[in-house]
Amino acid sequence: MTRAGVTAARLTEAAADLADEVGFENVTVSALARGFGVKDASLYSHVKNAHELKVRVAVFALAELADRAAAALAGRAGKDALVAFANAYRDYAKEHPGRYAAMRMELDPETAAASAARRHSELTRAILRGYELREPAQTDAVRLLHSAFFGYVSLETAGGFRHHAREVDASWSSAMDALDALLRNWPPAS
Amino acid sequence: MTRAGVTAARLTEAAADLADEVGFENVTVSALARGFGVKDASLYSHVKNAHELKVRVAVFALAELADRAAAALAGRAGKDALVAFANAYRDYAKEHPGRYAAMRMELDPETAAASAARRHSELTRAILRGYELREPAQTDAVRLLHSAFFGYVSLETAGGFRHHAREVDASWSSAMDALDALLRNWPPAS
DNA sequence: CGCGTTTCCTAGAGCTTCTAGGATCCTACT
DNA sequence: AGTAGGATCCTAGAAGCTCTAGGAAACGCG
Numbered sequence: 001m002t003r004a005g006v007t008a009a010r011l012t013e014a015a016a017d018l019a020d021e022v023g024f025e026n027v028t029v030s031a032l033a034r035g036f037g038v039k040d041a042s043l044y045s046h047v048k049n050a051h052e053l054k055v056r057v058a059v060f061a062l063a064e065l066a067d068r069a070a071a072a073l074a075g076r077a078g079k080d081a082l083v084a085f086a087n088a089y090r091d092y093a094k095e096h097p098g099r100y101a102a103m104r105m106e107l108d109p110e111t112a113a114a115s116a117a118r119r120h121s122e123l124t125r126a127i128l129r130g131y132e133l134r135e136p137a138q139t140d141a142v143r144l145l146h147s148a149f150f151g152y153v154s155l156e157t158a159g160g161f162r163h164h165a166r167e168v169d170a171s172w173s174s175a176m177d178a179l180d181a182l183l184r185n186w187p188p189a190s
Numbered sequence: 191m192t193r194a195g196v197t198a199a200r201l202t203e204a205a206a207d208l209a210d211e212v213g214f215e216n217v218t219v220s221a222l223a224r225g226f227g228v229k230d231a232s233l234y235s236h237v238k239n240a241h242e243l244k245v246r247v248a249v250f251a252l253a254e255l256a257d258r259a260a261a262a263l264a265g266r267a268g269k270d271a272l273v274a275f276a277n278a279y280r281d282y283a284k285e286h287p288g289r290y291a292a293m294r295m296e297l298d299p300e301t302a303a304a305s306a307a308r309r310h311s312e313l314t315r316a317i318l319r320g321y322e323l324r325e326p327a328q329t330d331a332v333r334l335l336h337s338a339f340f341g342y343v344s345l346e347t348a349g350g351f352r353h354h355a356r357e358v359d360a361s362w363s364s365a366m367d368a369l370d371a372l373l374r375n376w377p378p379a380s
Numbered sequence: 381c382g383c384g385t386t387t388c389c390t391a392g393a394g395c396t397t398c399t400a401g402g403a404t405c406c407t408a409c410t
Numbered sequence: 411a412g413t414a415g416g417a418t419c420c421t422a423g424a425a426g427c428t429c430t431a432g433g434a435a436a437c438g439c440g
Contacts, residue, residue, distance in 0.1 A: 140364040151341020
């Protein structure tokens with residue numbers, strides 16, 4: 001009897017795949033063990049909790065998306081960078097809905113700090129290099145941009161825009177125009 | 191032995207309260223039954239599923255927030271309306287984190303259509319009366335606004351802005367300024 | 381009062397989580 | 411080669427949650 005070769009990393013990736021297939025809230029230690037041809041109790045040598053497993057998936061997805069966003073940002077500036085970054089978010093959510101749902105988890109401060117969440121902020125900030133924004137407006141813009149991307153993609157994947165006539169793609173590109181215009185014309189502090 | 195007086199509505203409200211206390215993902219039929227001093231099997235006369243219970247909470251929260259938003263919007267226009275509406279979202283999420291998390295659930299199309307989700311769109315659209323936007327820019331603006339509110343509040347409650355120096359309240363009001371400026375100066379279709 | 385409906389119960393099956401303790405495999409050191 | 415230690419996997423089992431089936435008790439109405 002050879003071993004199944006389970007590691008924490010492999011486990012996390014399998015959990016992420018499972019999340020994309022059956023939904024993040026249906027990711028379970030038992031189902032994961034079945035996928036590995038292993039009893040569920042065995043997985044507790046690699047993972048403390050069911051909760052820890054989900055946190056691992058969230059952190060993994062955060063890092064994966066940060067990689068994609070960084071790649072999309074390379075060699076681009078201004079509106080090109082903005083659109084490429086935003087599309088990285090949207091495409092990732094479409095391709096990996098379970099992983100994206102995992103990212104919506106609440107992480108406790110220390111794991112959040114250790115995760116790629118900070119990279120997301122830094123990458124969003126990198127977009128602003130093509131625009132003229134100084135602190136503290138820069139931080140405010142980073143937060144608003146991140147919120148807009150995140151919220152738009154969340155609402156779209158949740159089906160929030162389904163019942164409208166207008167095509168979502170057209171709305172999306174219009175939103176990109178609007179955000180670009182906003183960054184070029186950020187209002188002075190009141 | 192008198193009856194406990196359980197109805198679907200009372201159940202939903204208790205579930206919403208429970209969600210605010212222990213988190214939406216920890217809302218369980220058993221815990222709810224304990225709260226009513228009743229066996230868990232009894233609740234299945236009122237609710238089909240655990241899933242249906244959660245959907246009920248989501249729909250309930252959606253309606254409750256729509257009521258608040260509508261009240262906040264009454265008698266206001268322009269930026270006043272924008273800020274009041276956005277604050278209704280943010281305050282609700284702070285006051286009722288479990289209910290807000292419930293709203294993030296994916297609803298199947300028919301229940302989503304029957305829910306207050308449409309009212310949210312209409313209320314967001316009402317904000318735009320104070321600005322000069324025609325279709326299809328209006329729909330695009332509604333989606334972007336809704337995304338920004340929703341995303342900002344989600345990220346803030348998830349602790350996404352915790353590690354930054356700048357006060358979130360200041361960033362928030364700056365975001366309001368920015369969105370107001372954007373609506374007053376929406377870019378023409380490209 | 382009696383009838384049907386609703387609410388609640390007990391009993392139990394099935395799934396998931398997680399712990400305890402034991403067996404087996406791999407690695408590294410002597 | 412032999413063996414000690416650690417990592418991986420197992421069985422067994424307790425506890426919680428979901429949900430069904432069938433029965434009893436309360437309630438509402440004619």
